[in-house]
Amino acid sequence: MLHLVTILLHCLPLAMGHYDICKSWVTTDNGPSWEFYACQPRAMRMKDYALVRVDPAGITCGDPPERFCTHENPYLCSDECDASNPDLAHPPKLMFDTEDEGLATYWQSVTWSRYPEPLLANITLSWNKSIELTDDIVITFEYGRPTIMMLEKSLDNGRTWHPYQYYADDCMEAFGMPARRVRDLSTTSANRVLCTEEYSRWVGSKKEKNVRFEVRDRFAIFAGPDLKNMDNLYTRLESAKGLKDFFTVTDLRMRLLRPALGGTYVQRENLYKYFYAVSNIEVIGRCKCNLHANLCTFKEGSLQCECEHNTTGQDCGKCKKNFRSRSWRAGSYLPLPNGSPNACAAAGSAFGNCECYGHSNRCSYIDFLNVVTCVSCKHNTRGQHCQHCRLGFYRNGSAELDDENVCIECNCNQIGSVHDRCNETGYCECKEGATGPKCDDCLPDYYWRQGCFPNVCDEELLICQNGGTCHQNQRCICPAGYKGVLCEQSKCDSESQDCDSASSTYLSLPALLLSALGLQLRCSLDF
Numbered sequence: 001m002l003h004l005v006t007i008l009l010h011c012l013p014l015a016m017g018h019y020d021i022c023k024s025w026v027t028t029d030n031g032p033s034w035e036f037y038a039c040q041p042r043a044m045r046m047k048d049y050a051l052v053r054v055d056p057a058g059i060t061c062g063d064p065p066e067r068f069c070t071h072e073n074p075y076l077c078s079d080e081c082d083a084s085n086p087d088l089a090h091p092p093k094l095m096f097d098t099e100d101e102g103l104a105t106y107w108q109s110v111t112w113s114r115y116p117e118p119l120l121a122n123i124t125l126s127w128n129k130s131i132e133l134t135d136d137i138v139i140t141f142e143y144g145r146p147t148i149m150m151l152e153k154s155l156d157n158g159r160t161w162h163p164y165q166y167y168a169d170d171c172m173e174a175f176g177m178p179a180r181r182v183r184d185l186s187t188t189s190a191n192r193v194l195c196t197e198e199y200s201r202w203v204g205s206k207k208e209k210n211v212r213f214e215v216r217d218r219f220a221i222f223a224g225p226d227l228k229n230m231d232n233l234y235t236r237l238e239s240a241k242g243l244k245d246f247f248t249v250t251d252l253r254m255r256l257l258r259p260a261l262g263g264t265y266v267q268r269e270n271l272y273k274y275f276y277a278v279s280n281i282e283v284i285g286r287c288k289c290n291l292h293a294n295l296c297t298f299k300e301g302s303l304q305c306e307c308e309h310n311t312t313g314q315d316c317g318k319c320k321k322n323f324r325s326r327s328w329r330a331g332s333y334l335p336l337p338n339g340s341p342n343a344c345a346a347a348g349s350a351f352g353n354c355e356c357y358g359h360s361n362r363c364s365y366i367d368f369l370n371v372v373t374c375v376s377c378k379h380n381t382r383g384q385h386c387q388h389c390r391l392g393f394y395r396n397g398s399a400e401l402d403d404e405n406v407c408i409e410c411n412c413n414q415i416g417s418v419h420d421r422c423n424e425t426g427y428c429e430c431k432e433g434a435t436g437p438k439c440d441d442c443l444p445d446y447y448w449r450q451g452c453f454p455n456v457c458d459e460e461l462l463i464c465q466n467g468g469t470c471h472q473n474q475r476c477i478c479p480a481g482y483k484g485v486l487c488e489q490s491k492c493d494s495e496s497q498d499c500d501s502a503s504s505t506y507l508s509l510p511a512l513l514l515s516a517l518g519l520q521l522r523c524s525l526d527f
Helices: 002-010 171-175 215-223 230-239 501-505 509-526
Strands: 023-028 031-036 051-055 066-068 079-081 121-133 137-141 148-154 162-168 210-213 248-258 277-282 284-287 296-299 302-305 363-366 371-374 393-395 407-409 417-422 428-430 446-448 452-454 469-471 475-477
Touching: 121 277, 121 302, 162 171, 162 210, 215 230, 284 302
Parallel strands: none
Antiparallel strands: 023 031, 051 121, 066 079, 121 248, 121 284, 137 210, 137 277, 148 162, 148 248, 296 302, 363 371, 393 407, 417 428, 446 452, 469 475
């Protein structure tokens, strides 16, 4: 109970504040009517509504039963994980249960018994609904935090994934990125994806269990350290390009890439102390309802907004039938303090009420559909009301729908992307190995050479053999006498050659004399 109270107090500045009322009944000179306001649901514990998936298959310990030990007692390996025994099992659901004080229950992976093969595990949370983060994501690890991991997000229910934050004990070595802290970001870089070393280095303390994605620190860049200036935060969320979408997700994925080592290197003689164990994942957020609802309920297995402003849909993302006299628009936090509801209005006449938002000055009536549509949309727009962006362009979130710059070119990298189209946030669909909003960068373990290719060699797992050296992760430079991708093959074939190093490398003196004599004789004949 005390833990829950702490969470509620922690979230108070974000859970309360403005935009909690959608409409009120007011009396004017023209009589009583509804007055609409921009509105949003309260923040809540989103993990209670998430579907969790752990992969790859067989990564959860206990099938078959396995013993393990800890870094505190590395050679006292008396603990056991057994999926068939409820007292010894560690299934994924234990990351979301209610724990008694002093007794942690946790999901646990298999041990690193197959070293040096990487021990990789993915934990995916899916909501089948857009949610907006309002507080830090906190992942609690037992028996040590990973030395390397990634947090990824999806905005399209897991179809595409984008890096959210990198974690490593050495960011440059693990991801080729310098280590940075969120609290050092500026107003122009608040949505930057960075790598941090704050949560990955071994400290030898059981108290250091949490890994964070610092939402509050990013909010504090605009709202101040105590988040008291929420008006400024709401203003920037509305006006800064991509900022609102940065805190919006449909899915989260934790990619665990290397477990806690308890030191600086892996002790191969005792691999039972290397594994992952997660006791809790805390995600605080609200349903994204596009500022058209202040309630969100769990129905038929998923969260759904209780839409106002004559809107409908899971995210209040369209106008109700008979309320489509103009194109749907999301509500706006501005102007303060009540924002703009941008409510859908009742449909009027089919003729003379066609809105093209300034992107066309001609309309056409389609008889068999009984609709009026805009003709020759300009400014890279398309659609019945020029309300959508052409393929290869996406919506400028900081521009109004009637702005000439409402559609921005995707600019997908032609080599790294599947095609030149992007999603509604400007992210392109990347080919295998490519990453970044424009697919112009490579994932770890890939290198760029007119596209992203898997590393041929590196300094950890793909090591050049027999004294070979790795050149830019692209090829092994082999010493004399060896060949192969990793210099693993000897050039010397004992069945067909003399393998003596001197004779296989240099011609003997008689052979040189005979070669010279033959060359002289050939020249004489030619002459």
